[in-house]
Amino acid sequence: MRVTLRDVAQLAGVSPATVSLVLNERSEGRVSEELAARVRNAAATLKYRPNLLARSLRTQETRTFGLISRDIATTPFAGAMLAGAQHIAWQRNSLLLFVNSDGDLDHERTEVASLIQRQVDGFMLGAMYHQKVEIPENLQDQRLVLLDCVDGAGRYDSVVPDEYQGAHDAVALLVSMGHRRIAHVTTTDQTIAATERLRAYRDVLQAAGLGNEMVVRCEGGEAQGGFAAMQQILRGPALPTAIFCYTDRMAMGVMDAAREAGLRIPADLSIMGFDNQPYLADAMRPALTTINLPHYEMGVWAASRLIPHSDSQDSEPAGPTQVKAHCAVVMRDSVAPPGT
Amino acid sequence: MRVTLRDVAQLAGVSPATVSLVLNERSEGRVSEELAARVRNAAATLKYRPNLLARSLRTQETRTFGLISRDIATTPFAGAMLAGAQHIAWQRNSLLLFVNSDGDLDHERTEVASLIQRQVDGFMLGAMYHQKVEIPENLQDQRLVLLDCVDGAGRYDSVVPDEYQGAHDAVALLVSMGHRRIAHVTTTDQTIAATERLRAYRDVLQAAGLGNEMVVRCEGGEAQGGFAAMQQILRGPALPTAIFCYTDRMAMGVMDAAREAGLRIPADLSIMGFDNQPYLADAMRPALTTINLPHYEMGVWAASRLIPHSDSQDSEPAGPTQVKAHCAVVMRDSVAPPGT
């Protein structure tokens, strides 16, 4: 069977209490160094490992956190977020209890309940794209950090991508390369990402004194939409020299349509994506210049915020903090100065 | 504070034991229905929820399973696997403790230890592509199911995609459509997937009496490799009418090269992928006909196998079972009979 504190105590010829003290390094001045060594030896020869269930029951701390993901299966980004969070949890020797709610709030409520029953020390609620979320009531008075989403009231810590900054950098880059006619292909969906990216696009154009904005909207943020949008642009009077796309997937459609029309990329047309979607942006031909969505880093931030360092004892900063994570340009081959 | 069994007992005016019996429906013939109702009432008004830590300590069962993923971040398939496993865990009201080892066996060992200390009821070890894996020693005598991988000795339950069957169906489909010159673009890597898919390709050609096999290998299973391979094929004497690609990513490169050469797809050339990679295969133009890798279903199978039904009491089937999951054809637009 499993070896317990008792077994170690027996082998070392002491009481369980002593073993506990020694092994937890609380024996300072209460147990002679000699005896402590004997205890440590006994523990080692028996390969004793404390039962964390029992410990948690006593200490009221499980070093376990609930990670609720809303529909993980449908996005290629989820893995990175999980990995980031997991990495930090691991560093702080904690573990992540992972559940996946399919966006069903009722379902989610029972999942939360189940996690609470297991006495988790806190929660992360992760969405799969930047959005505003409802928090189930039974989660509201728990320690909670939001990942890739925000709550309406701003009551919780949260981290989301800085859509505006990313889009701003993207368009500014095009401008700085000399592009004057820059189109924006986006979706009709009212997502935060779409809104913010559009806003940044407009601001940059404005600031650069480029009045002739060209915004083309299509349903869905997918390749088909991008294809349709590009066709529409091709029918227009004046072709842009660069297109800033809402997503890499739309960029893919745009690129296909442009190519079918005989345009060379980036010589005739520069294409800028957004998302840096794994296995897509780098696989396209030419490889897509785009803006990175820092999922791993967001996972890291959320977990760091949720799980206190065991060494640094200083309490957490006052009040909830909303962080926007920096979105960096990823230079590849689909963007160049016009006419090169 | 949290409400405990004791509190309920007090409110109902009975002993904790009685409450436990009633709430666990073991009170049959030991507690009057009247009293039982009172207890249930008390529990309800206090919103009592058992502390699962305490219960687990007593019952030696945590209803918690360790899910170890090897490098989740780098693949778009991981989410589906997790979701599948999670779904079953949920059904059996269990939870998944998720850890991610970066392929570092030492690291993994300590993670396993940490899970064991938390008294998990079993483990799933998930790889991110079909491969043979090393099992850390401290995992070897645990209840374990392998997901998307196998161990050398076949000592554990495992589920992997049926590469051979999938590839067989793929090539057979091309043949049945009337293709006679079918090439296979693959990698130089010695993965199980590459080997099996190639073997199936050869077998089908053989069986169909098509002697002229064309296998082109490139380094890496990525788009660039596919592009290079297609260029090589274009330089050859006789063009194939269809190409079976090792992965969707290679297919993407193949398609790009074919298009640059002025070939129409599928009219001049049919392209068959493998993997049904989310957000890629369906986004290509034309959308890629390919073979699905059933990650969700594999997750489901692994979890079902690991976590016994609480109702059906029959013990598990004897001996470890190695399952190959069926890989279905996904019909899209990149494949058609030759010359249409």
Place this chain on the structure above:
DNA sequence: TACAGTTCGTCAAACGATTAACGTCAATCG
């Protein structure tokens, strides 16, 4: 001798459940 101070460990009560084994009381039986 008596008393206070150290030093070194142990006792025993938690933490919050589960569950054999055991009362108690009333009704029933021979």
Place this chain on the structure above:
DNA sequence: CGATTGACGTTAATCGTTTGACGAACTGTA
């Protein structure tokens, strides 16, 4: 009438730790 049975609950041990409170043995001091 004494013994048996059944119905209804409770007692107390247990799961494996942690930890405040206590105690014994020894040293030094007046």
